[in-house]
Amino acid sequence: MTAPGTRGRKDPALLPTIFLLLLALTVIPGSALADTDQGTLKIEHWTDPDLGRLAGGDGQTGIAGNPFPDPLRVFVRGEDGGPASGVAVVFEMVAPAEKSLGTVTTGTDGTAELRLDAEDKAVPHTVVARLARDEAGESWIVFSLQVRKSNWSLMLIFGLAGGLGLFL
Numbered sequence: 001m002t003a004p005g006t007r008g009r010k011d012p013a014l015l016p017t018i019f020l021l022l023l024a025l026t027v028i029p030g031s032a033l034a035d036t037d038q039g040t041l042k043i044e045h046w047t048d049p050d051l052g053r054l055a056g057g058d059g060q061t062g063i064a065g066n067p068f069p070d071p072l073r074v075f076v077r078g079e080d081g082g083p084a085s086g087v088a089v090v091f092e093m094v095a096p097a098e099k100s101l102g103t104v105t106t107g108t109d110g111t112a113e114l115r116l117d118a119e120d121k122a123v124p125h126t127v128v129a130r131l132a133r134d135e136a137g138e139s140w141i142v143f144s145l146q147v148r149k150s151n152w153s154l155m156l157i158f159g160l161a162g163g164l165g166l167f168l
Contacts (some may be wrong), residue, residue, distance in 0.1 A: 125144075
């Protein structure tokens with residue numbers, strides 16, 4: 001039984017918990033730490049050394065049923081700050097459907113990459129990469145991918161032409 005006038009209100013005790021959770025997720029954007037038998041490892045989005053910016057495939061757009069233009073790529077850093085080779089990284093799709101995409105081992109440069117085909121639906125895709133030896137699930141990277149229908153450009157042209165026709 002709820003007190004009069006409190007129906008539909010959120011529990012105020014949840015607000016600090018939600019705040020701390022959001023704070024924990026944003027302290028190290030694009031990276032996560034995990035203690036493994038190889039020491040403390042850090043997984044992060046790959047940064048292109050030539051461009052000097054994140055270029056690990058996050059935020060890209062693909063066409064439904066076709067491969068994404070860029071692979072999903074992560075970098076695993078060892079305790080010494082250098083690349084960690086031979087580390088297993090698990091890639092899993094969490095949206096639009098939950099499924100394992102496979103396990104990739106980092107090379108001598110500390111990177112692991114996975115080529116991915118878009119699902120047949122034109123819906124956002126979310127993929128998580130995590131260290132395979134992290135049983136606690138504390139070290140993961142999220143990739144947000146957009147998928148468009150194969151005829152999206154044709155629909156855009158007709159939409160613009162129709163809008164112009166209505167305007168005139």
